[in-house]
Amino acid sequence: MSQQRSFNFRSEHVQSHSGGHSGNHNSTTHSNGKKQMTLPSTTSSSSSSSTTTTTTMTRRHVVHSHDHPSSSSRKKLSHSDQVQEYLLSIASSYPIIDIGINLTNHQFKDHQETISQVLKRCQLVNVKCVILTGTSLRNSMESLSLVSKYQSGSTNSNGSGGSNSTNSNGGVNSSSNNTNFVQFLCTVGIHPHDAKSFKNISELEQVITTHPQKESICMIGECGLDYNRMFSPKDVQIHCFKEQLRMATRLQKPIFCHERDAHHDFVECIQSVMKESHRTLPPLVVHCFTGTRNEAKKYIDMGFYIGLTGCVCMDERGKELRDILKEGIIPRDKLLIETDSPFMLPPLSGNNGQNVWKFVVNGGRRNEPCLLPHVVNTIAKCWNMEENKQELEKQLTENTARFLMMDVKELVGV
Numbered sequence: 001m002s003q004q005r006s007f008n009f010r011s012e013h014v015q016s017h018s019g020g021h022s023g024n025h026n027s028t029t030h031s032n033g034k035k036q037m038t039l040p041s042t043t044s045s046s047s048s049s050s051t052t053t054t055t056t057m058t059r060r061h062v063v064h065s066h067d068h069p070s071s072s073s074r075k076k077l078s079h080s081d082q083v084q085e086y087l088l089s090i091a092s093s094y095p096i097i098d099i100g101i102n103l104t105n106h107q108f109k110d111h112q113e114t115i116s117q118v119l120k121r122c123q124l125v126n127v128k129c130v131i132l133t134g135t136s137l138r139n140s141m142e143s144l145s146l147v148s149k150y151q152s153g154s155t156n157s158n159g160s161g162g163s164n165s166t167n168s169n170g171g172v173n174s175s176s177n178n179t180n181f182v183q184f185l186c187t188v189g190i191h192p193h194d195a196k197s198f199k200n201i202s203e204l205e206q207v208i209t210t211h212p213q214k215e216s217i218c219m220i221g222e223c224g225l226d227y228n229r230m231f232s233p234k235d236v237q238i239h240c241f242k243e244q245l246r247m248a249t250r251l252q253k254p255i256f257c258h259e260r261d262a263h264h265d266f267v268e269c270i271q272s273v274m275k276e277s278h279r280t281l282p283p284l285v286v287h288c289f290t291g292t293r294n295e296a297k298k299y300i301d302m303g304f305y306i307g308l309t310g311c312v313c314m315d316e317r318g319k320e321l322r323d324i325l326k327e328g329i330i331p332r333d334k335l336l337i338e339t340d341s342p343f344m345l346p347p348l349s350g351n352n353g354q355n356v357w358k359f360v361v362n363g364g365r366r367n368e369p370c371l372l373p374h375v376v377n378t379i380a381k382c383w384n385m386e387e388n389k390q391e392l393e394k395q396l397t398e399n400t401a402r403f404l405m406m407d408v409k410e411l412v413g414v
Contacts, residue, residue, distance in 0.1 A: 091124060097128065097396075103143070126373075129411045133187050147185070187220065190240055191258060196232040201243040209251070219253060221257060221287075225241055226258060249281055257284055283305065284303075308321065308338070333402075
């Protein structure tokens with residue numbers, strides 16, 4: 001079992017909703033004996049009742065607004081409050097997991113916001129676990145450093161110890177009492193784009209088996225084949241991919257795969273390694289799947305999981321993916337969800353989403369894990385589960401736990 005790694009933050013921002021629930025003001029001890037810093041829970045609760053009132057308290061003032069504020073009252077909300085209101089409106093009822101984020105990407109590192117602000121927005125929508133993607137040896141080490149930096153303990157908006165403050169670009173006020181946390185896990189591997197940098201598998205294996213944060217490494221990858229842009233020659237990609245498959249089989253670690261315009265060779269590589277190995281191939285997910293019906297059927301027939309991103313929400317680009325869901329090609333117990341952020345930004349609708357999000361990204365198009373509920377909403381529509389979306393959220397989280405060979409409680413605390 002992977003050891004729990006979590007990011008905790010302190011919140012002064014208390015959101016009170018009709019039917020909402022508050023968190024403990026004490027520290028919590030998990031079943032594995034690890035003590036977790038606690039904070040007051042921020043929970044989304046929707047109501048059609050016009051009498052329901054939302055009370056938002058900050059250090060300086062108290063704002064009272066109805067569930068459906070008029071345009072004039074909405075103008076009085078700060079940018080931070082508008083972002084919070086939008087995220088609470090899309091929040092999941094059951095804790096969900098983002099199986100793939102690129103948190104070391106320059107769109108996060110070069111932005112004026114810190115990563116802690118990204119994680120605070122995760123908490124608002126009930127994304128309780130994020131998995132950082134490693135794409136090269138160097139990048140994997142960077143991800144492990146982030147895991148170490150943001151694991152259990154409070155951090156401020158600069159990522160160091162201390163209390164948090166309000167951030168005008170969507171940050172959340174915080175205090176020392178909050179039971180919410182964001183679990184941090186990561187992958188270690190070499191992306192096909194970086195296959196040309198591959199030297200020998202022993203370097204990767206040494207990181208996976210000896211690194212101080214090795215318990216946070218939950219998958220091998222991102223590995224696979226990409227013939228779309230060909231940043232590395234085909235033969236180099238194939239060699240690098242097979243070596244990682246062999247290592248994953250030896251270590252029995254789940255595999256996080258990338259495949260783009262290389263379906264035939266991708267399948268052939270896996271079948272070849274399966275034949276030569278005396279062990280069962282560990283669980284494998286084809287992440288950010290954007291392929292065809294036949295490709296999806298083949299992967300499912302081989303026992304793989306399918307990972308869907310915000311691409312499924314896109315009008316034209318996501319049409320075939322939605323059809324694949326509607327036709328039942330992907331079984332409900334084989335589907336995982338991810339943002340692949342900062343990429344694959346889904347269309348933002350409801351509560352003026354597009355305009356609100358510009359406050360976070362300064363007019364850019366950066367995706368974040370807090371937008372993962374949009375992927376869930378689209379899947380719910382395709383599977384006619386809009387009236388029972390919490391059941392879908394629970395299914396997706398249980399799928400991820402099974403895939404990672406971990407317990408749900410270990411991942412999201414429930």
